[in-house]
Amino acid sequence: xxxxxxxxxxxxxxxxxxxxxxxxxxxxxxxxxxxxxxxxxxxxxxxxxxxxxxxxxxxxxxxxxxxxxxxxxxxxxxxxxxxxxxxxxxxxxxxxxxxxxxxxxxxxxxxxxxxxxxxxxxxxxxxxxxxxxxxxxxxxxxxxxxxxxxxxxxxxxxxxxxxxxxxxxxxxxxxxxxxxxxxxxxxxxxxxxxxxxxxxxxxxxxxxxxxxxxxxxxxxxxxxxxxxxx
Amino acid sequence: xxxxxxxxxxxxxxxxxxxxxxxxxxxxxxxxxxxxxxxxxxxxxxxxxxxxxxxxxxxxxxxxxxxxxxxxxxxxxxxxxxxxxxxxxxxxxxxxxxxxxxxxxxxxxxxxxxxxxxxxxxxxxxxxxxxxxxxxxxxxxxxxxxxxxxxxxxxxxxxxxxxxxxxxxxxxxxxxxxxxxxxxxxxxxxxxxxxxxxxxxxxxxxxxxxxxxxxxxxxxxxxxxxxxxxxxxxxxxxxxxxxxxxxxxxxxxxxxxx
Numbered sequence: 001x002x003x004x005x006x007x008x009x010x011x012x013x014x015x016x017x018x019x020x021x022x023x024x025x026x027x028x029x030x031x032x033x034x035x036x037x038x039x040x041x042x043x044x045x046x047x048x049x050x051x052x053x054x055x056x057x058x059x060x061x062x063x064x065x066x067x068x069x070x071x072x073x074x075x076x077x078x079x080x081x082x083x084x085x086x087x088x089x090x091x092x093x094x095x096x097x098x099x100x101x102x103x104x105x106x107x108x109x110x111x112x113x114x115x116x117x118x119x120x121x122x123x124x125x126x127x128x129x130x131x132x133x134x135x136x137x138x139x140x141x142x143x144x145x146x147x148x149x150x151x152x153x154x155x156x157x158x159x160x161x162x163x164x165x166x167x168x169x170x171x172x173x174x175x176x177x178x179x180x181x182x183x184x185x186x187x188x189x190x191x192x193x194x195x196x197x198x199x200x201x202x203x204x205x206x207x208x209x210x211x212x213x214x215x216x217x218x219x220x221x222x223x224x225x226x227x228x229x230x
Numbered sequence: 231x232x233x234x235x236x237x238x239x240x241x242x243x244x245x246x247x248x249x250x251x252x253x254x255x256x257x258x259x260x261x262x263x264x265x266x267x268x269x270x271x272x273x274x275x276x277x278x279x280x281x282x283x284x285x286x287x288x289x290x291x292x293x294x295x296x297x298x299x300x301x302x303x304x305x306x307x308x309x310x311x312x313x314x315x316x317x318x319x320x321x322x323x324x325x326x327x328x329x330x331x332x333x334x335x336x337x338x339x340x341x342x343x344x345x346x347x348x349x350x351x352x353x354x355x356x357x358x359x360x361x362x363x364x365x366x367x368x369x370x371x372x373x374x375x376x377x378x379x380x381x382x383x384x385x386x387x388x389x390x391x392x393x394x395x396x397x398x399x400x401x402x403x404x405x406x407x408x409x410x411x412x413x414x415x416x417x418x419x420x421x422x423x424x425x426x427x428x429x430x431x432x433x434x435x436x437x438x439x440x441x442x443x444x445x446x447x448x449x450x451x452x453x454x455x456x457x458x459x460x461x462x463x464x465x466x467x468x469x470x471x472x473x474x475x476x477x478x479x480x481x482x483x484x485x486x487x488x
Contacts, residue, residue: 047383050383050386050387051386052382052383052386067387068387069383069384069387070384071381071383071384074380074381076380079431080260081430081431081434081435081436081437081439081440082376082436082437082440083435083436083437086436086437086438087380089373090373090376090377091373091388092373117435118380130384133384134384134387137388143387
């Protein structure tokens with residue numbers, strides 16, 4: 001059964017049509033990757049799914065679904081007076097030390113990090129903390145915007161491995177925006193490619209071939225080498 | 231030290247108002263709205279001027295103008311895609327200009343720099359109670375405010391209504407300005423909110439020590455400010471700002487040394 005149904009989704013931002021007639025479904029336990037060139041409307045789509053912006057059409061979550069969201073990047077000052085532990089306790093009264101310990105294990109971080117400042121930990125560590133934070137309420141679905149932007153290759157790989165484990169262990173549905181086709185190929189079960197419109201949807205094997213990518217990113221040669229023949 | 235009643239009343243008001251404003255400053259800094267206090271305090275000036283001319287309560291005059299301005303800021307933030315800082319800058323400078331022109335000349339210095347010793351008992355009690363209300367609201371919403379500061383999207387994903395939160399925040403900011411304007415005046419109000427929190431931020435690592443220390447700085451500076459101004463017969467607002475600026479410099483030095 002579909003956990004999320006999107007039908008005839010149209011979004012205008014400041015008079016410009018950003019997304020046009022998007023249709024797709026996500027089933028429970030799916031890992032859906034949304035790919036597309038810069039400015040294709042990926043983040044906008046994610047925000048609409050989260051209910052953050054106005055749209056026309058239908059976005060229907062299954063009833064009583066809990067959604068966790070991991071933001072793309074944040075401009076936090078490195079010296080912001082907020083410890084990682086306090087960050088967890090911001091969630092509310094239901095937060096306990098034991099719950100934090102458990103969730104830190106799931107994202108493979110040491111408890112020592114709780115005493116660190118939220119602004120001084122590395123981007124990779126912060127990303128894990130944000131994932132852990134989103135996992136605190138046992139969500140049914142996790143939404144990510146470029147989960148590994150600004151993280152080095154090795155760090156990206158380990159974050160995806162961790163996500164993969166989380167998804168298996170907690171039967172999570174994951175929707176992520178990514179530009180890293182290599183990662184998408186290995187970890188996603190379903191790929192939605194958009195460039196204002198939905199161009200294709202299917203398994204990575206079906207989508208990530210030259211024909212589809214050319215259509216999505218506008219031609220291999222033109223894209224990589226900027227060769228123009230007149 | 232012979233504490234007399236003339237000192238006690240402004241001292242109490244100053245300590246409560248400064249404590250509340252300093253706690254608010256923590257979130258003004260976290261939300262990077264440090265200059266909103268300045269802008270808002272300028273808006274209060276025409277309200278104070280009208281209150282002086284038509285002889286009604288100054289606090290009432292200030293708060294009416296502040297509420298309208300706060301609605302304006304909030305509306306601009308959500309309803310228009312114009313650069314808000316420009317509009318706010320122009321609009322608020324114009325308010326200051328207008329306020330300066332229409333404030334009766336003999337009252338102008340007091341409106342610009344404040345004079346807490348001119349408060350009646352009734353006004354003092356209202357100020358203290360309002361400060362307490364401000365602190366209670368802040369403690370009630372501080373977690374939400376912090377999450378909202380980290381990421382608005384993340385906040386709404388856990389059910390926080392960012393628009394409403396922003397509105398509450400701006401409204402208590404307006405209340406703080408209306409309270410503080412009698413203490414430090416329209417020119418220095420922004421500093422009453424910001425300086426203690428800026429000092430605390432320099433030397434703290436956790437949110438709760440940031441909040442606590444900011445309030446301590448605010449209270450200590452205001453108490454000294456009132457006492458010194460009383461002894462030397464000076465205007466308490468500027469003295470408060472100078473003392474809290476000294477705390478800021480000390481906090482910077484400590485930060486460097488660590």
